[in-house]
Amino acid sequence: MKNKxxxxxxxxxxxxxxxxxxxxxxxxxxxxxxxxxxxxxxxxAFKIATFFGVTIEEIFVYDEMKxx
Amino acid sequence: xxxxxxxLLLGLIGLLEVGLFGISVLLKNPLIITAGFIMGIGLLYIxxxxxxxxxxxxxxxxxxxxxxxxxxxxxxxxFFAVSLGxxxxxxxxxxxxxxxxxxxxxxxxxxxxxxxxxxxxxxLLCCIAFLYIGFRVYYARKYGEWDSDxx
Numbered sequence: 001m002k003n004k005x006x007x008x009x010x011x012x013x014x015x016x017x018x019x020x021x022x023x024x025x026x027x028x029x030x031x032x033x034x035x036x037x038x039x040x041x042x043x044x045a046f047k048i049a050t051f052f053g054v055t056i057e058e059i060f061v062y063d064e065m066k067x068x
Numbered sequence: 069x070x071x072x073x074x075x076l077l078l079g080l081i082g083l084l085e086v087g088l089f090g091i092s093v094l095l096k097n098p099l100i101i102t103a104g105f106i107m108g109i110g111l112l113y114i115x116x117x118x119x120x121x122x123x124x125x126x127x128x129x130x131x132x133x134x135x136x137x138x139x140x141x142x143x144x145x146x147f148f149a150v151s152l153g154x155x156x157x158x159x160x161x162x163x164x165x166x167x168x169x170x171x172x173x174x175x176x177x178x179x180x181x182x183x184x185x186x187x188x189x190x191x192l193l194c195c196i197a198f199l200y201i202g203f204r205v206y207y208a209r210k211y212g213e214w215d216s217d218x219x
């Protein structure tokens with residue numbers, strides 16, 4: 001799954017650590033999601049999208065080629 | 069409780085268990101170490117629930133679960149194989165009946181097998197601990213535990 005978290009973080013001038021604290025996860029989790037190594041749960045995806053004030057589809061893009 | 073305090077408690081309980089094991093062997097009473105071990109682990113589980121600075125989220129929980137599941141997948145096969153072997157030895161003995169005369173020299177003896185099985189179990193458990201650590205490291209790497217970013 002591709003995502004635009006890094007873009008939205010840059011738009012909000014936020015570090016990974018700050019975003020992680022805001023949504024209650026570790027910085028490594030944000031990093032892993034950004035790098036595409038970890039697909040977040042639906043709940044976490046909603047938290048991230050809600051935090052940035054957008055819909056899930058605007059941040060996360062389903063990549064059929066990369067899906068397990 | 070801080071996480072470091074928990075690790076201190078873990079070490080202390082570990083030492084106590086070693087002491088209890090020694091006392092059990094000296095007094096030839098297996099109940100002491102069995103009860104002591106269960107109480108020690110119970111105490112650790114309760115103490116773990118009181119840790120306040122534990123950094124856990126869904127990704128770390130998933131890594132723990134996957135490593136645990138894979139370890140169990142391997143463990144049950146090894147454990148069952150050893151148990152089957154032990155059962156064969158157990159059923160090959162006279163099962164408490166008086167020893168028949170003129171037994172072949174390679175006939176399995178029936179006395180200390182239970183104790184030996186316990187030692188094999190402990191060795192297996194130690195191997196499983198290493199296996200779990202291996203799987204944990206594998207999944208932690210897979211899910212970006214030690215990745216670094218430009219930040």
